[in-house]
Structures are given as structure tokens and as C-alpha cells.
Amino acid sequence: MVRIAKSVLVIVGLAWAAMLAITIVDRDAPVPRRVLLRAAPAAKRSLPPAEPMAPLPRRYSCSASRCHGALPATDDDWRSAAAVWNASDPHATAHAVLFSERSQRMVRLLGGPADSADPAMADFLRENCASCHAPGGSASVAAPKPAEFDLSAGVRCEACHGDAELWFVKHRTADWQNLSPEAKAELGFLDTKHPGVRAEMCASCHVGSPGRDVTHDLIAAGHPRLNFEFAAYWRALPRHWDDAAERAESRARLGIAADDPTQLDAAMWRVGQIVSAKAWLRLLHARANGQPWPEFAAYDCAACHHDLRPQRRKQGNPVSPENLGALPLGEWDLAMPRLLAEHAAETDEAGEKLLQELILLERAMQRPLADAQAVQRAAEQALQALEASARDLDRRRMLAALAADEEASSAPASWDSAAQWRLAVEALHGESPLQNDLQRLHNVLNSRGDHAAAVDAVRRQLRTMLEP
Numbered sequence: 001m002v003r004i005a006k007s008v009l010v011i012v013g014l015a016w017a018a019m020l021a022i023t024i025v026d027r028d029a030p031v032p033r034r035v036l037l038r039a040a041p042a043a044k045r046s047l048p049p050a051e052p053m054a055p056l057p058r059r060y061s062c063s064a065s066r067c068h069g070a071l072p073a074t075d076d077d078w079r080s081a082a083a084v085w086n087a088s089d090p091h092a093t094a095h096a097v098l099f100s101e102r103s104q105r106m107v108r109l110l111g112g113p114a115d116s117a118d119p120a121m122a123d124f125l126r127e128n129c130a131s132c133h134a135p136g137g138s139a140s141v142a143a144p145k146p147a148e149f150d151l152s153a154g155v156r157c158e159a160c161h162g163d164a165e166l167w168f169v170k171h172r173t174a175d176w177q178n179l180s181p182e183a184k185a186e187l188g189f190l191d192t193k194h195p196g197v198r199a200e201m202c203a204s205c206h207v208g209s210p211g212r213d214v215t216h217d218l219i220a221a222g223h224p225r226l227n228f229e230f231a232a233y234w235r236a237l238p239r240h241w242d243d244a245a246e247r248a249e250s251r252a253r254l255g256i257a258a259d260d261p262t263q264l265d266a267a268m269w270r271v272g273q274i275v276s277a278k279a280w281l282r283l284l285h286a287r288a289n290g291q292p293w294p295e296f297a298a299y300d301c302a303a304c305h306h307d308l309r310p311q312r313r314k315q316g317n318p319v320s321p322e323n324l325g326a327l328p329l330g331e332w333d334l335a336m337p338r339l340l341a342e343h344a345a346e347t348d349e350a351g352e353k354l355l356q357e358l359i360l361l362e363r364a365m366q367r368p369l370a371d372a373q374a375v376q377r378a379a380e381q382a383l384q385a386l387e388a389s390a391r392d393l394d395r396r397r398m399l400a401a402l403a404a405d406e407e408a409s410s411a412p413a414s415w416d417s418a419a420q421w422r423l424a425v426e427a428l429h430g431e432s433p434l435q436n437d438l439q440r441l442h443n444v445l446n447s448r449g450d451h452a453a454a455v456d457a458v459r460r461q462l463r464t465m466l467e468p
């Protein structure tokens with residue numbers, strides 16, 4: 001991939017500190033945007049889909065009317081999956097955005113061809129964008145197969161359900177229903193009914209994975225920063241399946257009693273947090289193996305760019321001698337696992353271990369020109385600790401962690417951690433008395449105001465609600 005000149009940046013120590021004083025993002029530049037802080041369904045695209053009923057897999061047709069192409073009014077939701085996807089799923093047009101004004105500007109800034117008619121354009125998009133925007137028949141979690149990328153269709157059925165090569169014929173037979181999820185998985189059919197497997201599939205594009213990476217180069221050229229939160233994105237995805245059946249199945253897979261729907265929402269949030277943190281750590285591991293390193297997208301954006309909030313972060317003084325040259329780690333994907341670990345650390349060994357490993361990882365990353373191998377080791381340790389932690393956190397305990405005093409737990413000081421905190425409360429609380437205060441926090445975050453008071457208001461309410 002073509003790199004934007006970064007030679008300026010390989011100046012250690014003082015240069016980092018000096019950069020803090022410079023507002024790099026100018027007003028007309030694309031600002032990191034579109035953090036999904038809403039639970040509303042994904043907005044209708046302004047771009048038309050390539051064709052009505054865009055071509056589905058070349059090798060396999062999913063959208064025949066006898067198969068998944070029936071009209072949405074049909075009783076069985078599975079029959080209308082393709083029609084729903086085609087009409088309202090944001091993934092159906094993910095390829096088309098690559099030809100938008102914004103994308104074409106990105107391509108130019110990244111050193112690609114200037115003209116969309118240039119045959120080199122397709123090559124450039126296939127190399128840099130298609131693994132996420134137009135993966136064709138290439139299954140998501142397995143290594144993407146560039147030969148199958150297809151710029152004429154977005155994120156199609158197989159990208160989420162698995163490469164159909166081995167299961168296409170079988171899944172149309174009566175026997176299919178009797179196969180276990182494991183037997184289906186062996187044929188490459190992804191077990192999307194399991195919330196953990198499902199979240200991992202989403203995260204492979206929405207957080208990133210080896211071979212799929214929204215780097216700082218892409219962001220600087222105008223790509224939105226990826227701010228994935230599984231529970232919120234899951235709510236926003238148009239249903240091409242039977243929602244009640246999916247919830248019942250998810251409860252069964254996660255071992256949750258049927259009588260409390262809020263426990264499922266809480267568990268889904270937790271699954272999403274753990275899966276996203278793991279995906280982020282694996283991506284970091286891969287980034288440390290490649291170029292450029294260090295990868296700026298792994299750091300807190302406000303370390304180099306002025307925070308858009310009037311107040312600076314509370315934690316740490318960036319120009320104190322011991323912090324000179326230190327860059328804080330990006331918080332989006334680790335803030336909530338860390339908060340839970342901090343809360344659990346008092347009573348629970350796994351929580352304590354996780355907290356320790358996350359702190360060691362932060363230290364490894366904070367060193368100027370962080371040592372790639374040390375970061376990889378720290379990421380591996382943190383992954384293991386994450387695996388072992390937070391297995392049985394129930395909703396009440398997680399809420400208690402979110403409601404804890406600043407002294408007992410890290411306050412969501414940065415915009416990233418406060419935004420994640422808000423999404424967490426929304427996914428976990430289930431009851432209405434918080435709605436107004438949550439909405440206010442949402443507004444403050446969206447306008448990048450000082451969120452401390454708004455967080456505190458929600459937290460006080462939460463504490464009252466949790467009192468026995």
C-alpha cells in the first residue's frame with residue numbers, strides 16, 4: 001500500500017510533545033465521524049445500489065424466489081433474507097461507496113489513480129478496500145481470498161455466512177436441519193447463531209483483522225475511524241431473520257434463563273466487548289509485524305491531534321518529564337474490559353491479572369517507537385488474560401462496575417471511554433428512569449462538550465437504582 005509521507009514523524013521524544021500543541025486537523029479536513037451513538041436503523045444510502053437486486057454470488061444464487069428471494073411478507077423470514085438485504089442492509093451497497101466522491105479523493109490522497117475509469121483503479125480498490133467492502137465469496141473470518149473479491153457487489157451472504165463452496169449443495173437438502181453447528185462449521189458454514197462467533201465475524205471487518213485494517217493512512221486520507229460496538233451495531237442491522245427465534249437461540253447458546261430478557265442484552269454487550277478487545281489485540285499483534293510501525297491508529301487520536309473538547313484529558317500530564325514522548329493507547333476497544341477488570345480486581349484473580357496485563361501493554365506501547373516484539377508479547381499476554389476473565393459477570397455486577405465512584409474505578413475521562421460507557425449503560429440498564437439523563441449525555445458527546453457532569457448525572461441515577 002502507498003504510504004503518506006511520515007518522515008516528519010520519526011522524530012522521537014520532544015517531537016511528540018511539540019505536536020500536542022499543534023492542531024493538525026484543519027476545519028475542512030475530514031474529521032473522524034459517524035460513531036454509531038444511536039440505536040436507530042442504519043440510514044438509507046444516498047447512493048443507489050448498483051442494480052436493483054444486485055448480482056448475488058456468481059457461483060451460487062441465493063436470491064431465487066424459491067430460496068431466499070421471496071418478498072418480505074412471507075411467513076418464513078429465511079425465505080426473504082435476500083430481499084431484505086437488498087432493500088435495506090447497509091452491506092448491500094458497501095461496494096458502491098468505493099466509487100463515491102469521498103472514496104475517490106481518498107484513493108488520490110493515498111497515491112492511487114486519479115481517474116475512476118483507469119483500469120488501475122480496480123486493482124487499487126481490490127488491494128486496499130475490497131477485503132471489507134466487496135469481499136465477494138471470500139468468507140470473513142478465514143483469511144480473505146483476493147481472487148474472489150468482487151467490486152460489483154458489497155458484503156454479500158457468504159461474507160457473513162461462510163464460503164459456500166462446500167455447503168451450498170448440502171444446505172438445500174432436508175438433512176441440513178439435522179446437522180450440528182459443528183458439522184456445518186466443518187463445511188465452512190459459519191455458526192452465526194452463536195453470539196460469540198457472530199460478533200467475531202462482525203469484528204473482523206468493523207474492528208479489523210490481519211489483512212483488513214483501517215490504518216492511520218486511510219483515516220488521514222478521509223476514512224471514518226472505526227468505532228464498533230457490537231450491541232449497538234447489532235440493534236441497527238435490518239433483520240433478515242426471525243428476531244424472536246434468534247433471541248431464543250442466543251439465550252440457549254449463552255445459557256441464559258428465558259424469564260429475563262435484560263440478561264440477554266447484557267450478555268450480548270459483554271460478548272461484544274470481549275470479542276472486540278480480542279480482535280483489536282490480534283490486529284495490534286499483526287500491525288507490530290508489519291509497516292508502518294508504530295501504527296498511529298492504535299493510539300489515542302487526541303495524543304497528537306487537539307481534542308475537540310475544550311478541556312484536556314484529566315489523566316496524565318503530557319508534558320511532565322516522565323511522560324515526555326509517551327503516547328497513550330487508543331481506548332475505544334479496551335476501555336470497558338478494563339473498567340470491568342478494575343472493578344473485579346478487588347475480589348477476583350482473573351480480573352487482577354487482566355488489569356495487570358493491560359497496564360503492561362500500555363507501557364510497552366507508550367515507549368517512543370515502541371518495540372514491536374515487546375508489544376506482541378504484551379498483546380499475547382493480554383489476550384490470554386482476557387480469555388480467562390469475565391466469564392460469569394452478571395448484569396448487576398457489570399452495572400455496579402459502571403456505577404462505581406471515580407475513586408473505585410477509572411472515570412470515563414476521554415471521549416472514547418465516555419462514549420463506550422454510555423453505550424454500556426444503554427445496553428445494560430433496560431429500565432426507563434435513565435432515559436433523559438442518557439439522552440443528555442449523548443447530546444454532550446455528540447457536540448464534543450465537556451461530558452463529566454453528564455456522566456455523573458447518569459452515574460448517580462444508576463447508583464440509586466442499584467441500592468437494595
Ligand code: HEC
Nearest residue numbers: 034097098102103106128129132205206208212213214227
Ligand atoms: C478493515 C476494513 C475496511 C477497509 C480495509 C476499508 N474500509 Fe471503508 N469502511 C469500513 C467500515 C466497517 C465502514 C463503516 C464504518 C461505520 O460506519 O462504522 C467503512 C466506511 C467507509 C466509508 C464511509 C461510507 C459512508 O457510507 O459514508 C467510505 C467512503 C469508505 N469506507 C471507503 C473506503 C475505501 C476507499 C477504502 C480503501 C482505500 C476502504 N474504505 C477500506 C471498513 C473498511
Ligand code: HEC
Nearest residue numbers: 062068078081082085091155156157160192193198240241
Ligand atoms: C452482515 C452479515 C450478514 C450478511 C451480509 C447476510 N447475513 Fe444472513 N444472517 C446474519 C446473521 C447475524 C443472522 C442471524 C443469526 C442466524 O440466524 O444465523 C442471519 C440469519 C440469516 C438467515 C436465517 C437463518 C435461520 O436459520 O433462521 C438466513 C436464511 C440468512 N441469514 C440468509 C442470508 C442471505 C441469503 C444473505 C445474502 C442475501 C445473507 N443472509 C446476508 C448475517 C448476515
Ligand code: HEC
Nearest residue numbers: 042090093094097132133140155159201202205233234236
Ligand atoms: C466483510 C466485512 C463486514 C462484515 C463481516 C460485517 N460488516 Fe458491517 N459494514 C461493513 C462495511 C464495509 C460497512 C460500510 C458500508 C457503507 O457505508 O456503505 C458496514 C456497515 C455496517 C453498518 C452501518 C453503519 C453505519 O454507520 O450506518 C452496520 C450497522 C453494520 N455494518 C453492522 C454489522 C454487523 C452487526 C455485522 C455482523 C453481524 C457486520 N456489520 C459484519 C463491513 C462488514
Ligand code: HEC
Nearest residue numbers: 004024025026029030032219220225296297299300301304
Ligand atoms: C503519533 C501521532 C498521531 C496519532 C496518534 C494520530 N495522528 Fe492523525 N495525523 C498525525 C500527523 C502527523 C498527520 C499529518 C500527516 C499525515 O497525514 O499522515 C495526521 C493526519 C491526520 C488526519 C488528516 C488531517 C488533514 O488535515 O488532512 C486525520 C483526519 C487524522 N490524522 C486523524 C487521526 C485519528 C482519527 C487518529 C486516532 C485514531 C489519529 N489521527 C492519530 C499524527 C497522529
